[in-house]
Amino acid sequence: MALHVDDLRVYYRTLAGDVKALDGVTFDVADGEIMGLAGESGCGKSTLGNSLIRLDGRMRYIGGHAVLDGEELPVWDDDAMDRFRFRAVSTVPQYAMSALNPTRKIGRMIHELLRARGVEQIGGRQEIARRLELVGLDRGVLDLYPIELSGGMKQRVVMVISTLLDPSLLIADEITSALDVSTQKAVAETLVGFRDRGFVKSMIVITHDIAVLHQIADTILVMYAGKLAEKAPADEIVANARHPYTRLLISSLPEVGVRYAERRLTGIPGRPPSLLDPPAGCRFRDRCPLATDRCMQEPPWIEENGRGIACWEAAAMPAAQADAPLVAGAL
Amino acid sequence: MLRLDHVSKTYRVGAFGRGRLAAVRDVSFELRPGEVLSLIGESGSGKSTIGRMILRLLRTSGGSITYDDADIARLRGDELKEYYRRVQGVFQDPFSSYNPIFKADRVFAMIRAEFFPRVGQDEWRQRVHDALEAVSLNPADVLGKFPHQLSGGQLQRLLVARALLLDIRYFVADEIISMLDASTRIDVLNLLADLKSRGLGILFITHDLSLGNYISDTTIILRHGSIVEMGETEKVFGDARHPYTKNLLASVPHMHEKWQSNGSGPGTNGVAQPAIATPELVLIEEGHLVAAS
Amino acid sequence: MKGLRESLHFARRNRKLVFGASVTGAMLLFALVGPLFARHGPLVFVPDMAVAPTTHDGYWFGTTLQGQDVYAQFVNGLRLAFIVGAVGGGIAAGIGMLVGFTAGYRSGVVDEVLNMLTNVVLVIPTFALLLVIAAYLQVRGVVPESVFIGITSWPWAARALRSQTFTLVSRDFVDLARLSGRSSWKIIFREIAPNMASYLVMMFILLFGGAILIAATLDFIGLGPSNTISLGMMMQLSVQNAALQLHLWWWFLPPGLAITAIVGSLYVMNVGLDEVFNPKLRET
Numbered sequence: 020m021a022l023h024v025d026d027l028r029v030y031y032r033t034l035a036g037d038v039k040a041l042d043g044v045t046f047d048v049a050d051g052e053i054m055g056l057a058g059e060s061g062c063g064k065s066t067l068g069n070s071l072i073r074l075d076g077r078m079r080y081i082g083g084h085a086v087l088d089g090e091e092l093p094v095w096d097d098d099a100m101d102r103f104r105f106r107a108v109s110t111v112p113q114y115a116m117s118a119l120n121p122t123r124k125i126g127r128m129i130h131e132l133l134r135a136r137g138v139e140q141i142g143g144r145q146e147i148a149r150r151l152e153l154v155g156l157d158r159g160v161l162d163l164y165p166i167e168l169s170g171g172m173k174q175r176v177v178m179v180i181s182t183l184l185d186p187s188l189l190i191a192d193e194i195t196s197a198l199d200v201s202t203q204k205a206v207a208e209t210l211v212g213f214r215d216r217g218f219v220k221s222m223i224v225i226t227h228d229i230a231v232l233h234q235i236a237d238t239i240l241v242m243y244a245g246k247l248a249e250k251a252p253a254d255e256i257v258a259n260a261r262h263p264y265t266r267l268l269i270s271s272l273p274e275v276g277v278r279y280a281e282r283r284l285t286g287i288p289g290r291p292p293s294l295l296d297p298p299a300g301c302r303f304r305d306r307c308p309l310a311t312d313r314c315m316q317e318p319p320w321i322e323e324n325g326r327g328i329a330c331w332e333a334a335a336m337p338a339a340q341a342d343a344p345l346v347a348g349a350l
Numbered sequence: 351m352l353r354l355d356h357v358s359k360t361y362r363v364g365a366f367g368r369g370r371l372a373a374v375r376d377v378s379f380e381l382r383p384g385e386v387l388s389l390i391g392e393s394g395s396g397k398s399t400i401g402r403m404i405l406r407l408l409r410t411s412g413g414s415i416t417y418d419d420a421d422i423a424r425l426r427g428d429e430l431k432e433y434y435r436r437v438q439g440v441f442q443d444p445f446s447s448y449n450p451i452f453k454a455d456r457v458f459a460m461i462r463a464e465f466f467p468r469v470g471q472d473e474w475r476q477r478v479h480d481a482l483e484a485v486s487l488n489p490a491d492v493l494g495k496f497p498h499q500l501s502g503g504q505l506q507r508l509l510v511a512r513a514l515l516l517d518i519r520y521f522v523a524d525e526i527i528s529m530l531d532a533s534t535r536i537d538v539l540n541l542l543a544d545l546k547s548r549g550l551g552i553l554f555i556t557h558d559l560s561l562g563n564y565i566s567d568t569t570i571i572l573r574h575g576s577i578v579e580m581g582e583t584e585k586v587f588g589d590a591r592h593p594y595t596k597n598l599l600a601s602v603p604h605m606h607e608k609w610q611s612n613g614s615g616p617g618t619n620g621v622a623q624p625a626i627a628t629p630e631l632v633l634i635e636e637g638h639l640v641a642a643s
Numbered sequence: 644m645k646g647l648r649e650s651l652h653f654a655r656r657n658r659k660l661v662f663g664a665s666v667t668g669a670m671l672l673f674a675l676v677g678p679l680f681a682r683h684g685p686l687v688f689v690p691d692m693a694v695a696p697t698t699h700d701g702y703w704f705g706t707t708l709q710g711q712d713v714y715a716q717f718v719n720g721l722r723l724a725f726i727v728g729a730v731g732g733g734i735a736a737g738i739g740m741l742v743g744f745t746a747g748y749r750s751g752v753v754d755e756v757l758n759m760l761t762n763v764v765l766v767i768p769t770f771a772l773l774l775v776i777a778a779y780l781q782v783r784g785v786v787p788e789s790v791f792i793g794i795t796s797w798p799w800a801a802r803a804l805r806s807q808t809f810t811l812v813s814r815d816f817v818d819l820a821r822l823s824g825r826s827s828w829k830i831i832f833r834e835i836a837p838n839m840a841s842y843l844v845m846m847f848i849l850l851f852g853g854a855i856l857i858a859a860t861l862d863f864i865g866l867g868p869s870n871t872i873s874l875g876m877m878m879q880l881s882v883q884n885a886a887l888q889l890h891l892w893w894w895f896l897p898p899g900l901a902i903t904a905i906v907g908s909l910y911v912m913n914v915g916l917d918e919v920f921n922p923k924l925r926e927t
Contacts, residue, residue: 059531170393199392199557204601204609227532230603257605271536273564275587275602279543284564287533290501407818431824438822447815449834457819464824509819 021221022048022071022188027083027094029070038294040066042245043083045320046327048188048221048238053214055236055253056225059268061291063245064225065113068190071223072110073100088187105136109186109219113193116173119165126161129180138184150179153216154209171202175209182218189219193226207235229269233257238325241265244291244302247320250327261326261333263307301330309333352381352404352437352520352551356413358575359399373399375575376413383519386543386552388562388583390598391572397555400572401524404553405439406430417520435465438513439522443529444505448497454505455493457512465516481511485541503534510541520551528558539565559602563587571595577631581638591640653919660919663912670905674725677718685719685872686711696893705893708884713877717897720874724855724905727789727873731854734793736847739800744831746801747808757801765798773866783869788861792854800846807842811835841920845913852909859902874898 027044030037041063048054056064069075071085073094080095087107093099100108112118120128129147148158154175165173174194182189191210195203213219224236232239232253239256241248241264249262260266264287271286289306292298298305304314309332320329328334359374374396381387391397402408404415406422415422417433425433441447448454458478462469469477482489485507492504500508506526513521523542527535542552543565556562562569563583570580571594579592590596600610629641654660683689692710694702704713746757773791777783811817812835820830836843861867862875863882872880881887881895 059533200559201392201597201601204603207603208609228603229532230605233605234603234609268533269605271533272605273536273539273560274605275560275563275599277560277564278583279540279565283540284536285540286535286537288537402818405818405822407821434822434824441815441818443815447819449816449838451837451840457823460820460823460825 021050021052021088022223023084023086024071025084025086027067027070027085028081029066030079030081031066031077032079033295036295037079039245039297040294041070042294042297044242044247046240046247046250048223050220051214052238053211053222053224053236055229055232055239056223056242057227057229057232057239058242058248059227059291061244061294062242064242065192066245067242068110068192068223068225070094071188071190072104072108073097074104074110074112105138105181105186106184107186108188108190109181109184110190111174111178111181111192111194114197115177115181115194116170116197119173119177121165124162124164125168125176129161132180133183147179147183150183150218151176154179154212155205169202170198171206174198174202174206178206178209178213182213185218187220189213189222191222191224194224195226195228195231203231207231211235229257230272230274241268244297245294246302247327247329248303249329250322252325255326262328262330263309263333264303267308351383351418353416354379354400354404354413355416357400357403357410357415358412359396359403359408360411372575374403377572377575377577378413379570379577379580381520381551381553383551384546384549385568386546386554386566387568387570388566389553389555389570389572390557390559390562392557392598394574395572396575397557397572398524399575401439401522401553401555404520404522405437406433431464435516436518437520437522438516438518439524440506440509440513440526442525444502444509445497447509448505450497452496454495454497454500454508457508458515461512461515477515478511481514482508484514485511486537487511501534502530503538506530506538507541510538510545518550520553521545522553522555524555525557527561528556535561559587559598571598576629576641577639578629578641579639580631585635585638589638591634591638654916657915657919659911660915663908663910663915666904666908667912670721670901670908671725674718674721677721678715681712681715681718683712683715685716687715693889693891704897705891707880707894708886708889708891711872713893713897716872716877717874717901719872720877720898721901723785723868723871723873724858724902726785727792727858728851728855728905730786730789731792731796731858732847732851734790735797735800735850735854736843738794738797739804739846739850740836740843742797742801743804744808744835747805748812748827748831748835750809754805757805761798761801764795767795769795770864770866773861777866783867785868785871785873788858788868789854792857792861796850796853796857800850803846804839804842807839808835811838841916845916845920848909848913848916852906852913855902856906874902 024047025045027041029041030039044067056067058064066078070078070080071092071094073096076097085092085094087103092103092108119125123131126144144161148161151158151160156172156175160168160172160176168176178194194210195206198206210222210224214222224232226232229239233256236253238250239253240250241256241262243264249256249260249265251260256265257269260269267287271284273284277284287306292302292305300315300317301307301310304310307314311332313331318329318331318334320327321334355378357374357377358372361371361373363369363371377400379387389397389400399408403410406425410423417437422433448457462474466474479489482492487504487507492500492508497505527538530538539561542554546552554562554566566583568581569583569586571578571586571592573594579586579590579595586595587599590599603609631639631641633639688710689706689712690710691702691706693708694706696703696705702712702714704717706712707716742757742761746754772795776791780787817830817834820834858867858873859875859878862873863879865879867873867876867879875898877898878895881891886894
């Protein structure tokens with residue numbers, strides 16, 4: 020078991036109170052597994068990714084554990100995490116490609132970064148160039164300034180840098196969001212290539228785009244309002260989701276081939292609850308077509324045979340009925 | 351009818367403005383009432399530039415844009431205002447479209463002040479309510495609130511409502527749903543499709559092929575400022591001929607099939623492409639044109 | 644507006660702002676009320692020369708070497724300081740806003756022309772110019788001095804406002820205002836300027852304080868108004884008359900402290916205001 024996370028809770032301190040951004044998540048990521056973390060804005064996926072590497076000073080650890088390769092990650096302490104950052108756990112943060120120092124050539128920036136981390140001896144320029152070539156970039160990139168590179172190139176440079184020390188766990192936060200569709204494919208495939216070549220043992224890929232996750236992830240974990248909704252192998256989530264939120268979400272995504280005139284898709288009415296003062300019980304119940312009185316009590320996370328779900332109705336429903344199309348507002 | 355004839359836009363770049371960057375090259379198409387036209391392109395394709403030129407926020411460098419046979423570049427003052435009565439737009443970032451220090455419904459007050467100064471208080475209130483209803487917003491939820499108190503979806507719908515207060519014929523939607531969450535996107539998209547049934551001509555600018563395919567009647571694929579393929583949506587998506595279009599379609603992540611690893615590299619490996627001659631568009635079948643490649 | 648209430652909430656709690664505003668306010672009060680207590684005019688010669696501060700005969704701040712009432716001069720100078728600040732700072736702010744907004748909103752040729760103008764005014768040697776002007780004018784009053792300060796200190800304000808306007812012009816709400824048929828000037832004053840309100844307030848405070856400081860410097864080197872006594876001139880005269888060596892501390896200490904107090908507290912107020920307006924700087 021590469022990564023084991025147990026009931027992790029992280030809140031954000033604000034003037035108005037605590038924002039319960041991540042409110043108790045439990046899951047495992049196996050060696051060599053690419054786990055996709057999907058959800059809409061505010062669901063807590065970025066918070067989860069960040070809490071495993073602690074780069075955001077506003078986060079307040081509340082409780083829970085994370086164990087990587089048998090060793091406990093000190094997710095409550097920014098300073099103690101420093102030992103693990105970049106070595107055991109690494110991240111490609113959101114907007115990383117826009118955060119490259121515009122006044123430094125790429126090669127020099129990497130060198131300074133490694134020196135700051137005390138690892139400048141790892142293979143040196145040769146190894147870096149080799150890895151760049153493996154992701155389809157010419158080694159001449161090291162002599163260019165960030166402004167001379169396209170978005171996709173910058174993203175791949177950042178990915179190479181983040182994985183230079185062959186981390187056990189890589190957290191990729193929205194790395195394809197700002198890219199064009201053709202570069203998106205290249206970058207996503209690069210990510211899989213890292214895993215296949217052994218640069219990275221396991222990955223958590225955070226994105227709102229379930230379609231991309233379906234292409235590259237082995238498992239997909241869907242989050243809603245700070246809690247886990249559903250977990251399943253990538254193919255099954257798309258074809259056979261069981262949590263009402265997942266099903267409504269997937270059915271609201273237009274695919275090439277679906278036209279308004281033929282089949283009008285619907286979204287999910289309403290908005291996610293405020294995380295300052297979340298409602299008791301299931302946080303999706305106000306928007307859920309299957310909600311009953313039982314949902315006033317928080318549904319437990321039940322995991323078996325590689326599938327997990329937190330829903331009273333879905334867990335109890337027989338398989339045949341679960342396949343019937345779900346329409347928001349109906350029932 | 352809104353027509354673009356050989357429209358181009360060139361920027362001066364570099365020291366002393368010696369270099370030239372062609373953002374839009376020789377683009378021609380028509381937008382008709384009651385029709386949704388998707389302008390699909392990646393970043394740098396010039397699609398937003400075209401939208402802004404249609405909205406008279408940018409000047410064309412060459413060619414002409416005509417509204418009912420009148421060249422819009424010549425419009426001034428009151429004539430320009432008349433144009434804005436008929437042609438409106440909404441942009442990508444809902445939070446940037448509102449002045450953060452004022453309430454969100456100030457956008458309605460602005461329309462009233464500039465276009466309907468003589469309309470009475472009660473009648474105006476009724477018109478606002480009608481417009482909000484047309485976009486499925488509850489007036490009590492959105493009136494009197496600041497932009498940061500509303501969601502992205504509500505803000506975008508408010509902007510559509512604002513446009514509906516005028517008697518518009520054409521609507522430019524520039525990536526209006528790309529910053530919204532997946533579950534609200536489709537509702538705003540459906541709203542646009544409903545507007546079509548009111549007789550509006552909609553220019554839907556996007557980088558997302560599945561969205562374009564969902565609501566549009568006609569599709570234009572734009573690359574580096576020029577059109578590579580255009581025609582009826584079913585034909586362009588169903589029977590793509592240009593290699594760029596095919597590459598785009600192959601790169602879209604589907605949910606019911608995996609990517610073919612055809613080894614195709616990313617679209618652009620470098621940054622700015624050198625100036626290339628605009629290829630001619632060839633009619634290959636009824637309602638389907640492709641650029642010679 | 645919620646923003647205003649929130650700002651006032653933080654404003655009251657910000658120690659720098661409260662301190663700065665209190666000191667400036669106290670000095671202003673002094674300037675308004677003080678002259679009522681002066682027994683003599685600022686330029687009037689009294690029989691007692693070089694007298695230390697005493698309550699006798701109203702010489703609260705003593706007299707100068709030539710026999711002028713230091714207190715009277717002081718409160719007069721204090722008033723002049725605020726006038727120079729308001730007029731000089733106001734003119735500089737006005738020109739700065741006009742040039743800055745126009746250059747930022749219009750860009751293109753207009754922007755380049757205004758930029759050139761700004762740069763030219765920026766590098767004009769003000770002292771040399773003032774010397775030339777001083778040579779031609781028979782009598783120089785406070786108002787001409789303020790005007791001169793105003794028309795030579797606006798460039799940095801114009802630059803700052805131009806770049807602020809640039810960032811706001813690129814926001815979509817400006818485009819939306821254009822799509823609503825709003826004219827350019829209306830957009831500048833009803834959409835852009837209100838967004839910069841905090842910036843404009845702070846800029847005015849800096850120009851105000853800066854004008855006072857420039858006036859004091861000009862006065863100190865003898866280029867001040869010729870028909871009255873200001874704080875800077877008091878310091879100039881006291882140095883000229885070797886007040887330091889003669890231990891006539893009451894002559895140069897009050898004006899020096901006053902200038903330092905006003906300008907210093909204005910700057911402190913500005914730092915405090917920055918924290919109030921910029922949520923990220925607040926110590927939460």
